[in-house]
Amino acid sequence: MNAQLAPAAVDTTSPLSVAGLRHSYPDGEVLRGVDLALAPGSVLGLIGRNGAGKSTLIRAMLGLLEPAAGEARVFGQPALRMDDQAKARLAYVPQQPEALGWLTATQLLDYVGRFYPGWDARFAGKTLERWKIPPNKLLAKLSPGERQRVDLIRALASQPELLVLDEPAAALDPVARRELLREVALRAGESGTTVLFSTHIVSDLERIASDIAFLHEGKLLLHCAADDTKERFARLWLPAAMSAAAPAAALSRRRHEDGSLSLVVERDERGQWPEASRLTGARVDALGLEDLFVEVAE
Amino acid sequence: MDASLLTIQPASPEPIYRQIVEQLRRLIAGGQLAAGDLLPSVREVAAFHAINPMTVSRAYGMAESEGLLERLRGKGMAVAATTRPTQTQAQRLALLEPQLQALARHARELELPSDAVLRRLGRLLEP
Numbered sequence: 001m002n003a004q005l006a007p008a009a010v011d012t013t014s015p016l017s018v019a020g021l022r023h024s025y026p027d028g029e030v031l032r033g034v035d036l037a038l039a040p041g042s043v044l045g046l047i048g049r050n051g052a053g054k055s056t057l058i059r060a061m062l063g064l065l066e067p068a069a070g071e072a073r074v075f076g077q078p079a080l081r082m083d084d085q086a087k088a089r090l091a092y093v094p095q096q097p098e099a100l101g102w103l104t105a106t107q108l109l110d111y112v113g114r115f116y117p118g119w120d121a122r123f124a125g126k127t128l129e130r131w132k133i134p135p136n137k138l139l140a141k142l143s144p145g146e147r148q149r150v151d152l153i154r155a156l157a158s159q160p161e162l163l164v165l166d167e168p169a170a171a172l173d174p175v176a177r178r179e180l181l182r183e184v185a186l187r188a189g190e191s192g193t194t195v196l197f198s199t200h201i202v203s204d205l206e207r208i209a210s211d212i213a214f215l216h217e218g219k220l221l222l223h224c225a226a227d228d229t230k231e232r233f234a235r236l237w238l239p240a241a242m243s244a245a246a247p248a249a250a251l252s253r254r255r256h257e258d259g260s261l262s263l264v265v266e267r268d269e270r271g272q273w274p275e276a277s278r279l280t281g282a283r284v285d286a287l288g289l290e291d292l293f294v295e296v297a298e
Numbered sequence: 299m300d301a302s303l304l305t306i307q308p309a310s311p312e313p314i315y316r317q318i319v320e321q322l323r324r325l326i327a328g329g330q331l332a333a334g335d336l337l338p339s340v341r342e343v344a345a346f347h348a349i350n351p352m353t354v355s356r357a358y359g360m361a362e363s364e365g366l367l368e369r370l371r372g373k374g375m376a377v378a379a380t381t382r383p384t385q386t387q388a389q390r391l392a393l394l395e396p397q398l399q400a401l402a403r404h405a406r407e408l409e410l411p412s413d414a415v416l417r418r419l420g421r422l423l424e425p
Binding site for chain 2: 182227
């Protein structure tokens with residue numbers, strides 16, 4: 001395509017990265033300055049409420065929309081001008097599948113399989129059966145869930161180096177969802193596949209994510225190792241009488257009706273919780289990922 | 299040992315790697331795992347529980363550095379032969395620390411006097 005690629009930027013080692021990303025739709029700003037880079041082989045869970053801008057961010061990261069400002073890179077290439085080789089190394093499953101409706105699932109997979117050097121036809125056939133896709137029905141006649149499952153099979157069978165899944169969980173029943181998670185986890189751990197996985201169902205991410213990013217109102221509230229979300233942050237509760245002692249630095253701060261305070265706090269560099277946590281009556285509660293997200297996104 | 303012996307609770311505030319190490323510690327302390335017993339491979343544990351293999355590696359690595367496990371050449375991880383069957387009392391007590399802290403907290407929240415709690419605990423501990 002373009003022989004004069006821009007010189008390598010800072011993070012060419014990252015299979016997928018964005019810097020200073022901004023984007024607006026007529027009804028307002030969706031992305032308000034996002035910086036994010038995935039390490040090779042990592043599984044990044046992107047969490048956000050409906051409408052937080054997850055799909056817009058993903059589409060901009062992959063060069064499927066031109067952002068108002070900022071830069072997106074895929075395998076070090078500008079996302080908007082990726083060459084065909086780069087495209088063959090990535091697989092993306094959108095929330096709304098755009099399958100070719102006049103083909104059957106079997107025909108589609110046979111067709112697209114020819115474009116991928118690493119196509120795993122055995123996996124495709126086997127998973128089609130396990131995920132109960134009618135193989136000979138036109139895709140246009142499948143339910144949206146079935147079509148998304150076909151898309152997931154297509155993405156996985158191409159054995160991508162970079163796998164991007166936008167809300168894949170909705171289309172799958174619990175057994176198939178577990179299978180998807182297993183597949184994604186093993187590929188990341190063993191083949192070094194880099195994965196970006198967006199969802200508002202956080203329990204899926206707790207199994208497989210190595211890193212977590214919280215997107216809220218167009219900004220990243222938090223981006224850290226998945227284990228850190230549980231070990232580095234906690235909720236500090238202070239009774240009303242002590243609320244004046246609350247630390248100034250907190251990710252979130254909520255005053256309850258009785259005057260008591262809940263804060264999300266972070267350990268300092270020596271691993272200690274803020275001073276106020278040692279007051280009598282103060283309480284520090286460990287938080288699961290979902291609780292942490294609800295606390296900081298509220 | 300089979301991967302199904304481990305229980306993983308993804309939504310727990312305790313990270314998965316710690317859940318694995320804690321369970322190994324208890325299984326070994328409780329004698330369900332004996333010195334030399336082989337552990338399931340990282341892949342087996344990750345596949346069975348649909349969790350990230352790196353999390354399992356991290357847990358095994360931590361258990362190895364604590365002396366719970368040892369790497370046998372060509373065979374994978376096994377329960378360390380040198381596991382002190384009789385850990386010191388302090389070490390065994392340290393295993394109870396999280397539960398003791400939780401108990402103390404609940405007792406304070408219920409405004410129970412400590413002697414009442416200790417009396418009850420004492421009775422539970424009697425053989």
